[in-house]
Amino acid sequence: MSDQLVIEATGLRKEFRGRKGTRVAVDDLDLAVPAGGVHGFLGPNGSGKTTTIRMLLGLARATRGEMRLFGQQVPAHLPAVIDRVGAVVESPKFSPHFSGRRNLLLLSRSIGAPDRQVDQAIETVGLTGRDRDRYKSYSLGMKQRLAIAATLLKDPQLLILDEPTNGLDPAGIREIRETIRDLGARGVTVLLSSHILAEVQQVCTSATIIGNGRLLASGKVDDLVGGTAAAYAVTVPDQAAARRALTDAGLATTPTETGLRVESDDPARITRTLGAAEIWLTGLTPLRRDLESVFLELTEADTLGQHTTAPGGAA
């Protein structure tokens, strides 16, 4: 296993035994998160993301498999690395009758951090002025901020955030996004589990997609969505003439609200064909696949039981 990896998991499996039998939440999952940057952790509801995170943090025991954080085997050596890991798992969980400040003070004192660290964390997440109010009076967004403040008490090198923007207003989402970006830029490795795929695409440098507890794809975000566009949006004054010319040249086209969608990875061929027909372009936009479409393709295929190989990554 590489020293460059902050999180490594191999053959991870988690079974839940209940009255109705055994349910497999995570099945032979491999996970590798390199040091630095923001790594997205994606999957539909119930795909095993939170269970995986909980196993990494020692809150749940793996049925099978091996996990390492900063090269240390966990949960056996978790105490040696837990001070370097900040985490928000699922919804924020604090004592509802204590103020936000008191909740943070208890946590910071348990690791011997000075009380002023609490003030700094409260200020960083913008809770100054409400920090002495009871936690139960907080909105969901404020609870999320408090949970993020708690992760900052340790000055972590690895931040694991499970749906951190849940309940935040657009301004709050933007703030958190910027905070995550800043942390990533400062060398903190962030594992971001989120359903908001556009957000993941904006913030993350790499991502892992899982479905039904299994790895579907993993790699750099650019590789996952495909490096070059496979289609272009063409805007022209005479749509019908342009369509005829492109079809005659052997290019598949589809009319859209604003123009034509042309299936080709060669923009020069499109411009040459239209130029030869004396049709002058007013717009040519590459149509890239986004993370959402990759995610839906992978997870839908997984639901149908197909084997999927992601571009540029493991499957």
Next chain:
Amino acid sequence: MIRLLRVELTRLRWRRAVLLLVAAAIVIPTIILAARAYETRPVSDADRADAQEQADVELGFQREQIERCLQAPRQFGIAPDNAERQCERRLSYPVDPEQYLYREQLRLDSELSGAGLAVVAVVAVLMLLAGTTYVGHDWGSGSMSNQLLFESRRLRVWGAKALAVGLLALGVGLVALAVFWGGLLAFAQARDLDPSGQVVTDVAQQAGRGLAMIVAAAVGGYALTTMVRSTVFTIGVLFGVSVAGGLLFGALLPDGALRFEPATNALAVVKGEVTWYVEPPADCAVVVYDMTTTDSDRCATQARLTQRGGAVYYGVLLLALGSASAASYRRRDVP
């Protein structure tokens, strides 16, 4: 560990439910003390005047009855020719104001098996609830998982919480028992009823044993709730044991059920010894007038449980519960 212990003590101090239980554990023994002091208060001049008044009323009633008897002796079953002597003889009785002045005197040795036990029982139950609600809240709010994200050594966390609960119970028990027994001792001295050195020693020993039971109850409540992860469930289990446990022991061990009941063993620990009547086997054809008179151990009519027996019972129970709780806390997934 010291750092964690401090954090847990702070958490306890900030919990309002725990503070209310602590306040109750101090106030209720104080009320019991006040009640015992009042019930055993010395007779005052006002009490004497009141007793004299009641005696006078009684004498007046007596005189009235004798008068009626003299006027209609047959109604009282007395022949008229003999009325003067018989009415007086039958209806007259001595009336002493002292009869209306009965007041129990404060005796520390009596309190040992009375209010002293009640105080231990009340404080033990309140501390059990404190240990239960303290950790039950951690589970209920989900904050336990957050705590483990900062200190992942689960046994340390379990130990720090148990120690904090134990220390709280020790402190509260110490104050409650000191208030109660110290107050009674002060009242006794103020009333010139200086107890003997032996009684004071007995009080100190019983208070020490009571304190141990209070701490055990708090830690036991904590350990059980940590295992079942719910305050309500714990209270349900304890209620079930107190109701169904006796019936179960009675059904399984018809002759020895009391020996295994928690209350009997608690009483043995705190009092130092407890005895109860047992039915001898039918073939023990002995007419027993005195419960302690038996022809052999087999035919004994009195069972006895020593302090040691009770301590072993609770020691084993607490050890088993603590081990199961710590093992469960260490191994099970945390929600």
